[in-house]
Amino acid sequence: MLVLGAGIAGLAAARTLNSLGVSVIVLEARGRIGGRILTDRSLSGIPLDLGASWIHGIEKNPIAELARQLELSTRLSNYESVALFDKSGKRLSDREHQKVEQRFRRLMRKLEEVQRERIVKKLPDLALSDAIVQFGGSEGEPLTLDAELDFSINTTIEHEFAADVSDLSFYHWDQGEEPRGGDVLFRGGYDQIVNHLSDRLDVRLTHSVQLIDTSGPNVRVVTNQGEFRAKRVVVTLPLGVLKAGVIAFTPTLPLSKLRAIAGLGTGALNKVYLRFSDAFWPKDVDVISQIATRKGEWSEAYNLQPLLSEPILVCLNAGDYGQRIEAMPDHAIVGGAMQMLRRLFGPAIADPTGVVITRWMSDPFARGSYSHCPPGAAIEDYEALAQPVTAQLFFAGEATSRESPATVHGAYLSGLREAKRIALAIAADAHQEAR
Ligand SMILES: Cc1cc2nc3c(=O)[nH]c(=O)nc-3n(C[C@H](O)[C@H](O)[C@H](O)COP(=O)(O)OP(=O)(O)OC[C@H]3O[C@@H](n4cnc5c(N)ncnc54)[C@H](O)[C@@H]3O)c2cc1C
Numbered sequence: 001m002l003v004l005g006a007g008i009a010g011l012a013a014a015r016t017l018n019s020l021g022v023s024v025i026v027l028e029a030r031g032r033i034g035g036r037i038l039t040d041r042s043l044s045g046i047p048l049d050l051g052a053s054w055i056h057g058i059e060k061n062p063i064a065e066l067a068r069q070l071e072l073s074t075r076l077s078n079y080e081s082v083a084l085f086d087k088s089g090k091r092l093s094d095r096e097h098q099k100v101e102q103r104f105r106r107l108m109r110k111l112e113e114v115q116r117e118r119i120v121k122k123l124p125d126l127a128l129s130d131a132i133v134q135f136g137g138s139e140g141e142p143l144t145l146d147a148e149l150d151f152s153i154n155t156t157i158e159h160e161f162a163a164d165v166s167d168l169s170f171y172h173w174d175q176g177e178e179p180r181g182g183d184v185l186f187r188g189g190y191d192q193i194v195n196h197l198s199d200r201l202d203v204r205l206t207h208s209v210q211l212i213d214t215s216g217p218n219v220r221v222v223t224n225q226g227e228f229r230a231k232r233v234v235v236t237l238p239l240g241v242l243k244a245g246v247i248a249f250t251p252t253l254p255l256s257k258l259r260a261i262a263g264l265g266t267g268a269l270n271k272v273y274l275r276f277s278d279a280f281w282p283k284d285v286d287v288i289s290q291i292a293t294r295k296g297e298w299s300e301a302y303n304l305q306p307l308l309s310e311p312i313l314v315c316l317n318a319g320d321y322g323q324r325i326e327a328m329p330d331h332a333i334v335g336g337a338m339q340m341l342r343r344l345f346g347p348a349i350a351d352p353t354g355v356v357i358t359r360w361m362s363d364p365f366a367r368g369s370y371s372h373c374p375p376g377a378a379i380e381d382y383e384a385l386a387q388p389v390t391a392q393l394f395f396a397g398e399a400t401s402r403e404s405p406a407t408v409h410g411a412y413l414s415g416l417r418e419a420k421r422i423a424l425a426i427a428a429d430a431h432q433e434a435r
Helices: 008-019 062-069 094-120 128-135 147-161 191-198 239-244 255-263 319-327 330-345 379-386 408-434
Strands: 002-004 025-027 074-076 082-085 184-186 202-204 209-213 219-223 226-230 233-235 248-250 265-267 269-275 287-290 300-303 312-318 354-357 370-372 393-395
Touching: 002 008, 002 219, 008 025, 008 191, 008 408, 025 226, 062 184, 062 191, 062 408, 082 094, 094 128, 094 147, 147 287, 147 312, 233 408, 239 255, 239 265, 255 379, 265 319, 269 319, 269 330, 287 330, 312 319, 312 330, 330 354, 393 408
Parallel strands: 002 025, 002 233, 025 202, 082 287, 209 248, 233 393
Antiparallel strands: 074 184, 209 219, 219 226, 265 370, 269 312, 269 354, 287 300, 300 312
8 A cells, every 4th residue: 555645634534544453555745744744943942833734623623632631832822912013004993903804804704794695696707816805895886995994805815815805716715624722832842743643653754755656566656766666555645736737647637527627726835934032012912913014915913932942933924925935045034024123013023033934835845835726716626526437546635625724723624534445345356345
């Protein structure tokens, strides 16, 4: 049995099958496990999560359950604890902040109504950005966006879905189950979870898969380090890698699968960790936000002092701008972050003493942060991606999760789902042979 990819989906599938006595080899292109779970310790050993950070919704979440079993220390994020600044760099009062939020909530309620009506009437899908303008105004007038609304749209939608609203489907952008119980961060890094899952697994690092051939009785997988054969293979490679067409499939994948790969999107969410000698920001807030002068640029930073007991901020940029900064040199990226911070906290604040920057779109083994549903795509595309091809080729990974795409727990559960499917297929084979 082969599992392709040692991210959380691949590790979950391999570990489950191993525990059932199935011999499994995991082929992983990188020199490390974890995929889009990556904890950096280059700044004096401080654990900084460059990929996934949060367990989204600790209620009935298998990752929260694992964290509890392993007695890992976590901290609940308080998204209500925000210092919001306006375009001039002035901190808004609670009342002013509430007004910004209320405006956005009103807009969303209006859009939900229109969305329901249009789906019932079977009207064609459109981009969420177009829907916001067309249906968000009053008395039938189009909505004129301003910096305040742009800020709410960017931090509430684009940061979560790692895509601009112009790249999201009006009908299906908010798919998946609502997480419950609050979100937590790990004090010691998310990699504690994948390290635990990989224990005693046969993971072959630096094995980059190039070809998957299901034309014979066994699946043939060609890597940069030779060929592997197995009766069954689980593909957990990121949607971005499948979309790039860098893996050859012989014969080609069924049309439904190709359509799903083309239809679903992958976007960028990038992080800039800044370590300072002292915290010059309000230490009691979880989030520092600014109504940006240019939409989507440096609108949100998380205060990690309460989590890590270190003066560290992590700035998030998503969608188009998140992708654009990947082409910039590090000093220009840090310059952008510092410009924003100096506007809010004064020109005298010192430069950071340490910096870590992510570029997930340019990462050849991720090619994006996670999946989203663009205009015209639908929930069925996630299901089509999850469908096995014959009894040999199985698919897992976050973009195969109908219930929780774009999350760690969705990816984890997809690995368990395919392990179960394979265990049933093995049992059916054994039954057949016994007859
Ligand atoms: C910046 C960022 C922030 C995020 N924040 C959160 C969060 O807070 N909470 C949350 O729940 N989720 C978050 N996510 C999403 C979450 O990280 C992913 O949904 C999840 O980790 C995906 O797991 P996976 O196993 O499906 O894919 P991956 O982790 O990408 O695993 C796939 C594996 O396949 C390997 N691979 C690729 N190409 C090849 C090849 N040719 N041959 C062999 N191996 C190959 C990759 O190296 C990788 O190890 C975030 C992601 C990013 C990038």
